[in-house]
Amino acid sequence: MAKLLYSVGMSLDGFIAGPGGDMSWLADRIGPNPAVDRLVDETGALLVGNRTFRGDDPYKGTEGEGEAFGGGWSGPQFVLTHHVPDVPVPGVTFVGDLAGGVAAAKAAAGEKYVNVLGASVARQCLEAGLLDEILVCVVPVLLGDGVRLFDHPGGTRVGLERVDVTQAPHATNIWTRVVR
């Protein structure tokens, strides 16, 4: 059965996007990364928040613009939104609720991962007890403001178990399992 994994590139001060959803900070820090290669190989479907789907793209201006992992991965994508567009997007299924999106993405992923993209969707998966793993690629940059990796007003405590820590030229990768 597919597992849900939240994967993300994060600044050292905990942001996954800069102010206004800016992703340009990641553009010149994309490079070879064995942890991302492994993730790409083991991903069977994407579960994506609509702000991620419609948002800024670190591959902007390159051949990979608009493609998942800059064109490094292809497969079924499930985008969560309350506003399903009239015009279909090839390869993308728009879904109006979390449970429906998770079920459809898991069925499509088979034995591979459902890769969760977007902090809001990841938080909801976590809080519903559905998130299995988190891969954070920590990038040595400070952003000061923006979209946090995880936000829970008032605070909370989520236990994580380390699976693997690896080094790439532009990131330190921390692969963890959610403790239930």
Ligand SMILES: NC(=O)c1ccc[n+]([C@@H]2O[C@H](COP(=O)([O-])OP(=O)(O)OC[C@H]3O[C@@H](n4cnc5c(N)ncnc54)[C@H](OP(=O)(O)O)[C@@H]3O)[C@@H](O)[C@H]2O)c1
């Ligand atoms: N650094 C990285 O590796 C990385 C990776 C991915 C994303 N990002 C960045 O993170 C930011 C996006 O994260 P985010 O947390 O702001 O937003 P998000 O999770 O990508 O998307 C949130 C949106 O998804 C839809 N949605 C969420 N839950 C839903 C539900 N239960 N039912 C129906 N629709 C639902 C809603 O869209 P509607 O308003 O259409 O209803 C909501 O506004 C972007 O700036 C993106 O570029 C960074």
